[in-house]
Amino acid sequence: MELEPAGRVTPSVYETSRVVAEGPWLAGHGRRLAYLLGGQRRDGGWGAPGGYAVVPTVGAVEALLGALRAGAGADPAEPSRTNLAAAAGRGLAALAGWLADGPSLPDTPAADLILPALVERIDGHLAWFAKHPGGFDSPVRALPRVDRRRLDALHARLAAGRPVPQKLLHAFEVLNPAARRRAEVAPVAGAVGASPAATVAWLGVAPAPDADLSALAYLTEAVGRSGGPVPCCTPITVFERSWALGSLARAGVPLRPAPKLVADLAAALGPQGTPTGPGLPADADTTSVTLYALARLGQPVDPASLLHYDVGSHFCTWQGEDGRSVTTNAHVLEALGWHTRHTAAGATRYGTRVVALAGWLRDQQDPDGRWADRWHASPYYATSCAVAALDRYAPAGIAADAVDRAVDWVVATQRPDGSWGRWTGTVEETAYALHVLLGVDRPARPGVVEAARRGLRQLATMDGRGDGPPLWHDKDLYTPVLIVRAAVLAARHLASTRSDLVDRADRSSDDNSMIRNA
Incomplete structure (x- = not known):
C-alpha cells in the first residue's frame, strides 16, 4: 500500500x-x-x-x-x-x-x-x-x-x-x-x-x-497503470488502507505497519472526517473505518467528527444522501463502540448513541437473517459488517438473536462445493461468510464447524485462481483488490486460531502460506 x-x-x-x-x-x-x-x-x-x-x-x-x-x-x-x-x-x-x-x-x-x-x-x-x-x-x-x-x-x-x-x-x-x-x-x-x-x-x-x-x-496516470482501461474511482488511498488494516486488525492478525502509514491515516482526518478520494465529500463510512483502524493500531482519535452525520435514527453516509446504508452504520457502531468500551470520555459521550444505533442496525436485518446494503452487491459483505459490529459492540441482549440468525443464514446458503456467493461462489464472499461463522463470540450454532471446514477447503482451492466478479458498488461494479485480499487473509487467520477446524500442523502451514501471500 x-x-x-x-x-x-x-x-x-x-x-x-x-x-x-x-x-x-x-x-x-x-x-x-x-x-x-x-x-x-x-x-x-x-x-x-x-x-x-x-x-x-x-x-x-x-x-x-x-x-x-x-x-x-x-x-x-x-x-x-x-x-x-x-x-x-x-x-x-x-x-x-x-x-x-x-x-x-x-x-x-x-x-x-x-x-x-x-x-x-x-x-x-x-x-x-x-x-x-x-x-x-x-x-x-x-x-x-x-x-x-x-x-x-x-x-x-x-x-x-x-x-x-x-x-x-x-x-x-x-x-x-x-x-x-x-x-x-x-x-x-x-x-x-x-x-x-x-x-x-x-x-x-x-x-x-x-x-x-x-x-x-x-x-x-489512471490509464497508464492498466495500459488503457481505467478504474471507476482513483485514487483510493485512505479507503484502501483503512479497510485493509481494519479488516486484519479485527480478525486479530498481528500487524506492524510502518509508522508513516498510520500517521498518514491520522493526518487524513479533518473536522468532518475524511473522504474516500480527493474532491469527494467527507463521508461517515470512510471516516468510521479510518477511526476504527487507528484505534485498533494503538493510535485512537476521538470520533467526534462522526456526529456531523447523525440524523437521529441512524447515520447518513454524507449530508443529503438519498437512502441509507447498513454497512456505513455498522462501521460507525464499531468506531463509536470501541471508544465507548475503551475510554471513559467515550463511554460518557457516545454510550447512549451506541445503544440506539445497535438497535437500529438490528432492525434492518431481513427476516431470513441476512443484511443487504447499497455499497456492495453481495449480502455476505453487508452481513459480515453488521455481525462484526453487533457481536462486539451491541449491549447484551440487543443483538444476540440477530447474530444467531445471521449465522444460521450463512450455514443454510452454503453452495454444494463449500463456497458462498450471490451469483457464483467467490473467494471474496466465502471469506465474508467465514468471518460470520468464525468471528463471533457466541455459543456455536448447529452446522457451523462442518460449514466452516468445507468453506476453508474451498477457499484454499479457489484462492489464487484469479479475480472473481466485481461486487463493490460505484457507477459500475468494481473490486478494490487489496481490500478483498485482506478479507481473505483475515478469514484464514480466524480459522488458524480454531483448534476444532484444523490441527496444529495445518495451522502452521496456513499461517506460513498466509504470510507468503501477504
Whole structure:
C-alpha cells in the first residue's frame, strides 16, 4: 500500500467508455476500444447480471457509436470498424429490449442520471447515422423513453445559476457538454470527483493549450497503470488502507505497519472526517473505518467528527444522501463502540448513541437473517459488517438473536462445493461468510464447524485462481483488490486460531502460506 499509494482498483467498463467518448486523444485509445469489445457478453450487454448491466451497457454502446461516428477503425492500433459496428449493434439491441421492459436499476451512484443522459446521446448518434447512410446500420432508430426528471431538475438548477452539488462531482460527466471547464469546478489533486470519467468530461474532448496540467497528469496516470482501461474511482488511498488494516486488525492478525502509514491515516482526518478520494465529500463510512483502524493500531482519535452525520435514527453516509446504508452504520457502531468500551470520555459521550444505533442496525436485518446494503452487491459483505459490529459492540441482549440468525443464514446458503456467493461462489464472499461463522463470540450454532471446514477447503482451492466478479458498488461494479485480499487473509487467520477446524500442523502451514501471500 505504501508503494502504490493510489490503490489497486479493477478496470470499469463504464468509466472506460466515458474516457473513450471524451478523450480519444489520450494514449491507449485503441486498447480501451479493444477492452470494451473483449468485455461484451454473449447477449450483447456488459457487466453483471440483471439491472447491473444497464449502466455499463449504455456507456459502452454510446462510446462505440461515438467512435464509429468519428471514423474509428481505420487506425491499425484500433479494432476494425466491422467489429466495432457489430458490437455496437448487439449492445444496442440488448439495451432496447431491457429499456422496453422497464429495468430495475440497482442502487448504484448516479444511475438515474447516467441512464437518461446517455440514452439522449445514443439517440443523437442514431439520428446522425440515419442522415448519413452506411456509417452504421441498425433496426433500432431510437431507444425507449426513460425517466429523466432528476436529470432535467439538475440542468434547471445549473441554468438558474446554482452551484454543482459536491456529491455530484463523482458523476460530473452526466452534464456533458455543460461539464466542460465549468469555472466553479476545480480539480483536486488533478481529479474531478476522484473519477477519470468526470475529469475527462471537465477537461474537454481535446487538451486545450491552457489545459490544467494536473488533470492531464491524473488521467495519464489512471490509464497508464492498466495500459488503457481505467478504474471507476482513483485514487483510493485512505479507503484502501483503512479497510485493509481494519479488516486484519479485527480478525486479530498481528500487524506492524510502518509508522508513516498510520500517521498518514491520522493526518487524513479533518473536522468532518475524511473522504474516500480527493474532491469527494467527507463521508461517515470512510471516516468510521479510518477511526476504527487507528484505534485498533494503538493510535485512537476521538470520533467526534462522526456526529456531523447523525440524523437521529441512524447515520447518513454524507449530508443529503438519498437512502441509507447498513454497512456505513455498522462501521460507525464499531468506531463509536470501541471508544465507548475503551475510554471513559467515550463511554460518557457516545454510550447512549451506541445503544440506539445497535438497535437500529438490528432492525434492518431481513427476516431470513441476512443484511443487504447499497455499497456492495453481495449480502455476505453487508452481513459480515453488521455481525462484526453487533457481536462486539451491541449491549447484551440487543443483538444476540440477530447474530444467531445471521449465522444460521450463512450455514443454510452454503453452495454444494463449500463456497458462498450471490451469483457464483467467490473467494471474496466465502471469506465474508467465514468471518460470520468464525468471528463471533457466541455459543456455536448447529452446522457451523462442518460449514466452516468445507468453506476453508474451498477457499484454499479457489484462492489464487484469479479475480472473481466485481461486487463493490460505484457507477459500475468494481473490486478494490487489496481490500478483498485482506478479507481473505483475515478469514484464514480466524480459522488458524480454531483448534476444532484444523490441527496444529495445518495451522502452521496456513499461517506460513498466509504470510507468503501477504
